[in-house]
Amino acid sequence: MAINFCTECGQPMEIRTIDGVERRACTSCSAVHWGSYSIGVGALVIKDDKVLLVRRAQEPGKGNWTNPGGYIEQLEPIEETVIREVLEECGVQTNVKGIIALRDQPRASVHNLYVAFEMDYISGEPIPDGVEVDGAGFYSMEEMQTMKVASFTQWLIDAALRGNGAGLQHDREPIVPTNGNGFFRVL
Template identity: 75%
Template sequence: METREVDGTPRRACTQCSFVHWGNYSIGVGALVVKDDKVLLVRRAQEPGKGYWTNPGGYIEQLEPIEETIVREVREESGVEARVKGIIALRDQPRSIHNVYIAFEMDYVGGEPIPDGVEVDAAGFYSMEEMEAMNVAPFTQWLVDVALHGSMDGLAIDREPVVPLNGNGLFRV
């Protein structure tokens, strides 16, 4: 590997083939599940964020569609079944591993919140008033505000695109 300029940016590239290391990226997802004006929160049992209350979420697996990722993460962390309604927020966090976090508004389908006992040690639906006395992570506070006070419907899943694009997760206004 050597460092060379590719498209105007210094990048690591192989000296023997055409491989270019384009960077390090991670994609996180989070769920905002509302039931009876209360938001589903889980308390982190591990770092990062140990002890903080957050919305359920995690990272996508390499070959997992993002819509399946968030449904799985909610189920794993809280035992709650939820269905994707749409994308309502996005955080772009450029750093050594560039993180993009996509927040999904989700419809509550069923189940009572039960923590997984590994990643989270508590789970439940909480009102804004209850959250005031809880150690809610700042980013989660912002997401809860978006979920409860947002003025748009966000991006919804396009289940019938005008052109079939198999293998793509498509969201639109």
């Protein structure tokens, strides 16, 4: 869908060539619509050699077992998003350990970036929220073989368990001020 009116000032948009690409730009304030993007997060929580999974109660993926996750809010730091999503979906308290994988999914409607975090388990027994998910628990690799685990979740689990690095870690003491940004690096 074309953006016809500026989200900054409400004036009409026009097509302009910017950096060799046709883009929508405001006729009044010159704000540029760079595209439609969404950022999703997912959590891989391991406790006693078992992985936390939830069963989707809604589309997309209804009936599939997946890792808990969701989408960031506009002003929410991404590390807070993944903690919130795990807590909302199944009542488990976690902390971010590091980033273990990324999925880049460019599509015509919305370009999606998915950031998968390895999480430290803190507390709580998995209880589904009854809205987004209708099942939750910690499952062994053997148990997962008989479950309908989403293929992308299978890939994430493999990336986490068979990865050969520490992944990106939250840089809690960067050498420059963060101004509210979250910095991650290989430490």
